[in-house]
Amino acid sequence: MFLQQLINGLTLGAVYALVALGYTMVYGILELINFAHGEIYMIGAYLGIIYLGLFTAVGLTESHLFLSLFFVFVLSAATCAGYGMTMERIAYRPLRHAHRLSPLISAIGMSIFLQNYVMLTQGSADKVFPHILPTGFITEGGIPISGIQLFILLASVVLMGALQFFVRKTRLGKAMRATAQDKTMASLCGIPINQVIAATFAIGSILAAVAGGMVAMYYGVIHFSIGYVAGIKAFTAAVLGGIGNIPGAMVGGLLLGLVESLGAAYISSEYKDGFAFLILILVLIFRPSGLLGEKVPERA
Amino acid sequence: MSLSKLTHSALIGLWLGLLALPFMGWTGAGKLAATLAAGGMIWRLLIQWSATERFQEPIARLHRRAREIGASLAQINRTARLVGGAALFLILPLFLNNYYIDILSLAGLYALLAAGLNITVGSAGLLDLGYAAFYGVGAYVYALLSTGIGLSFWLGLPLGGAIAAAFGVILGVITLRLRGDYLAIVTLGFVQIAYLVFNNWDAVTNGPNGILNIGRPVLLGFTLHQPIHFYYLVLVLLFLIAAAIDRLTRSQIGRAWIAIREDELAASAMGIDTTQMKVLAFALGAGIAGVAGVFFAAKYTFVSPESFTFLESVRVLSMVVLGGMGSLPGAILGALLLTVLPELLRELASYRMLIFGAALVIMMVFRPQGLLGRRH
Numbered sequence: 001m002f003l004q005q006l007i008n009g010l011t012l013g014a015v016y017a018l019v020a021l022g023y024t025m026v027y028g029i030l031e032l033i034n035f036a037h038g039e040i041y042m043i044g045a046y047l048g049i050i051y052l053g054l055f056t057a058v059g060l061t062e063s064h065l066f067l068s069l070f071f072v073f074v075l076s077a078a079t080c081a082g083y084g085m086t087m088e089r090i091a092y093r094p095l096r097h098a099h100r101l102s103p104l105i106s107a108i109g110m111s112i113f114l115q116n117y118v119m120l121t122q123g124s125a126d127k128v129f130p131h132i133l134p135t136g137f138i139t140e141g142g143i144p145i146s147g148i149q150l151f152i153l154l155a156s157v158v159l160m161g162a163l164q165f166f167v168r169k170t171r172l173g174k175a176m177r178a179t180a181q182d183k184t185m186a187s188l189c190g191i192p193i194n195q196v197i198a199a200t201f202a203i204g205s206i207l208a209a210v211a212g213g214m215v216a217m218y219y220g221v222i223h224f225s226i227g228y229v230a231g232i233k234a235f236t237a238a239v240l241g242g243i244g245n246i247p248g249a250m251v252g253g254l255l256l257g258l259v260e261s262l263g264a265a266y267i268s269s270e271y272k273d274g275f276a277f278l279i280l281i282l283v284l285i286f287r288p289s290g291l292l293g294e295k296v297p298e299r300a
Numbered sequence: 301m302s303l304s305k306l307t308h309s310a311l312i313g314l315w316l317g318l319l320a321l322p323f324m325g326w327t328g329a330g331k332l333a334a335t336l337a338a339g340g341m342i343w344r345l346l347i348q349w350s351a352t353e354r355f356q357e358p359i360a361r362l363h364r365r366a367r368e369i370g371a372s373l374a375q376i377n378r379t380a381r382l383v384g385g386a387a388l389f390l391i392l393p394l395f396l397n398n399y400y401i402d403i404l405s406l407a408g409l410y411a412l413l414a415a416g417l418n419i420t421v422g423s424a425g426l427l428d429l430g431y432a433a434f435y436g437v438g439a440y441v442y443a444l445l446s447t448g449i450g451l452s453f454w455l456g457l458p459l460g461g462a463i464a465a466a467f468g469v470i471l472g473v474i475t476l477r478l479r480g481d482y483l484a485i486v487t488l489g490f491v492q493i494a495y496l497v498f499n500n501w502d503a504v505t506n507g508p509n510g511i512l513n514i515g516r517p518v519l520l521g522f523t524l525h526q527p528i529h530f531y532y533l534v535l536v537l538l539f540l541i542a543a544a545i546d547r548l549t550r551s552q553i554g555r556a557w558i559a560i561r562e563d564e565l566a567a568s569a570m571g572i573d574t575t576q577m578k579v580l581a582f583a584l585g586a587g588i589a590g591v592a593g594v595f596f597a598a599k600y601t602f603v604s605p606e607s608f609t610f611l612e613s614v615r616v617l618s619m620v621v622l623g624g625m626g627s628l629p630g631a632i633l634g635a636l637l638l639t640v641l642p643e644l645l646r647e648l649a650s651y652r653m654l655i656f657g658a659a660l661v662i663m664m665v666f667r668p669q670g671l672l673g674r675r676h
Contacts (some may be wrong), residue, residue: 031482033479033484035483042411046323047322050322050323051322079319079322081598082315082319083319084314086315090661090665091661091665092662094665095664095665095668098479098664099668100480101421101425101427101625102630102664102666102668103478104481104484105617105618105621105660105664106660106661106665107662108614109657109658109659109660109663109664110657110660110661111655111657112611112653112654112656112657112660113654113657113658114503114657114659115651115653115657116651116654116657117323117654118323120651120654121323121328122323174610180497182528193527224573230489232489232492238340239485249397252590254393267518270496270499270500271496273492274492274493276376277492278489278493279487280485280486280489281474281486281489281490284478284482284485284486285475285478285486286476288477288478288482
């Protein structure tokens with residue numbers, strides 16, 4: 001029982017961590033809480049189902065199930081990257097030098113817009129993920145873990161590893177870190193910061209899209225409103241780990257998933273969503289820099 | 301008209317259509333792309349034409365005329381303007397049916413809420429996204445005491461306000477060290493927790509079913525029940541509260557709030573007790589929300605958790621933003637517009653929130669200071 005909850009928690013946590021990375025990367029560069037990031041995750045979940053339906057319609061899922069799943073994820077990640085970059089261009093770039101509250105309100109507007117856009121085009125009923133995946137548990141050495149859970153955990157580890165490598169070693173990753181430290185200085189050094197920021201949104205959206213697709217597979221049912229709560233929780237994870245800090249978001253996500261899963265099992269399932277908010281409030285009050293974050297200097 | 305600008309519009313339309321393709325299918329996305337591209341081209345052509353002299357001249361004349369009217373309005377003295385406005389709203393219901401009177405009293409309720417939030421967000425610059433929680437606290441306090449011990453509305457009004465204000469003090473003290481968007485997120489968590497409590501604490505709040513049969517206000521033995529009664533009730537409440545806020549924001553306290561909003565460090569260096577002032581701003585805003593909540597419970601005789609969600613906070617916030625942050629007449633105007641306009645656009649009901657979201661973005665990009673606000 002405990003082991004089962006632990007694995008459920010880790011699975012949930014891996015998803016939170018992937019979404020949290022998008023928040024933390026954007027915050028690291030723009031000091032903006034991208035409120036609409038949760039909606040990108042929701043759009044990713046819908047796209048997963050839509051593209052999979054398309055692949056099934058042409059008969060590809062029957063012959064090559066895993067290959068078509070792979071392409072479903074690639075396609076929805078690419079589409080979500082487009083959504084993320086377009087969102088940045090429309091709602092955030094014009095406000096980069098505005099009063100601090102303006103981008104936040106614009107982000108809230110974007111979030112409401114995207115939710116209703118999906119509701120109007122896809123209907124307000126629950127959307128069901130087709131039953132084409134093998135179910136059943138693998139009980140390796142007494143650990144009960146389902147195939148989907150294993151897939152989510154593995155995929156998350158691979159993606160996070162790839163992100164770490166990308167940010168540490170590649171040219172664009174270095175440009176990102178430079179932009180996060182000092183935008184003016186970075187642009188004086190010849191870094192095209194507009195493109196770097198667009199790339200940051202694209203990468204965050206890709207991670208969120210994959211997380212959304214995996215959640216659609218895991219729970220089997222999605223709804224246009226899932227982005228809001230998932231977004232807040234992922235943001236909590238980012239803050240818990242130290243916002244702006246990439247390994248922090250990973251740790252925070254896993255921790256939050258564990259707390260929520262164990263809390264729901266042993267304390268109260270009705271207030272399950274409350275744990276995340278309570279943690280968020282407590283962390284912001286007592287350790288605003290998070291677990292792994294450095295002390296943030298005061299900003300007016 | 302350069303051709304490249306037109307191609308640009310076409311490309312934007314094509315790109316957005318492409319993004320919408322998985323959601324809307326070929327026909328839907330095609331129509332969207334064509335509409336956006338054509339709209340963009342027409343918009344650019346209009347801008348180009350309006351820049352030519354033939355169009356500039358009448359526009360300049362209109363501007364002059366508008367400025368003259370504004371100047372002559374400003375010359376009428378303040379009292380006369382207030383009396384005129386009050387008289388207008390006093391006789392307005394005589395020309396309207398019950399449906400519109402009901403909408404207007406709803407607008408009055410939102411004006412109360414917006415006026416309160418304008419203290420916290422507009423004057424003191426503390427972005428409070430948890431405002432609906434205080435509104436809910438006021439509503440539930442009166443709902444419980446009215447159904448439980450038969451508390452009268454006139455006692456419920458100050459009591460609901462006071463208890464909501466107490467919660468405001470608690471939230472204010474907890475979040476003292478936070479600023480900007482961190483504060484916004486914590487207050488958002490607060491409204492979410494309040495919703496969970498309203499929804500799950502069955503023994504007290506009756507969970508998602510809400511509380512029914514809340515007592516209506518009784519005035520000298522007469523029970524208020526018609527829409528017009530509530531219209532005048534909210535008008536009186538709004539008048540009293542707006543007058544109080546107006547005087548307060550002109551006092552030392554109001555100036556202290558503005559100083560904190562503009563530069564907290566400088567304000568505290570000038571000897572302003574920023575802690576006290578920030579908590580006061582939270583408490584006052586929350587108290588007014590509580591009063592509005594009591595009115596809400598008495599008007600509809602029913603409360604349920606659905607009325608006090610984060611989205612309700614956003615709605616009130618957008619009224620404050622639309623009117624112009626920090627402007628009391630702006631907040632009231634914003635509440636009036638954002639209550640009446642959606643009612644007039646009833647046919648577009650399902651698109652309402654879509655338009656609302658887009659309008660928030662467009663507003664922030666093109667006119668962040670709101671209708672009556674000043675750009676600083």
